[in-house]
Amino acid sequence: MSILGAIFMIVGGIFYALGGFGIFRMPDVYNRLQAGTKATTLGTFSLLIGVGFMHPQWFIKILLIIIFIAITNPVGSSVLGRAAYITGVKPYKVVVDELKTLYSKGGDKHGNH
């Protein structure tokens, strides 16, 4: 049980380091969102499950934190991506921009929400 927890914790740490490196290296806001948020979500799952294997009496609270992060983290990423598009950040090497007809530049006429 302890060896399994150690393996999960090391995998979570590796995903944290790769997420941080991706957020430093990628060329664009949207690529950085993709690299940072997805990698750190999986890293958080793995590290928290590893700590739950180490301490089995904490497992309900750790499951609560995992469910909360699985709900809120993609929501925050999506809201941040839409805010970056509305403030006028162009995607890197983009060819077709289909959102141009939905959002105006000034931010007073939004799309379907």
Next chain:
Amino acid sequence: MINAIVAVFIVIGILFSILRLLKGPSTADRVVGIDTANIIVTGLIVFIAHIYDNNLYLDIALAYGVLSFLETVIISKYLEGRV
């Protein structure tokens, strides 16, 4: 030994996201950096709970997760111009 390896990986992740927070060209880049740093710090607090063998740090991690989500959403709404 294992705790030291995991701590080194976590510190690398926080360091790179704080570097992006310092040198990001636009405001959205800085918010992306601080969002990633917040998620990694949530995992770090649970890891500290494992190291000190104390139950209370899990509640702190849950409250920190709630506050970091609110921070990201409110800064995004402010960037869109409709707080």
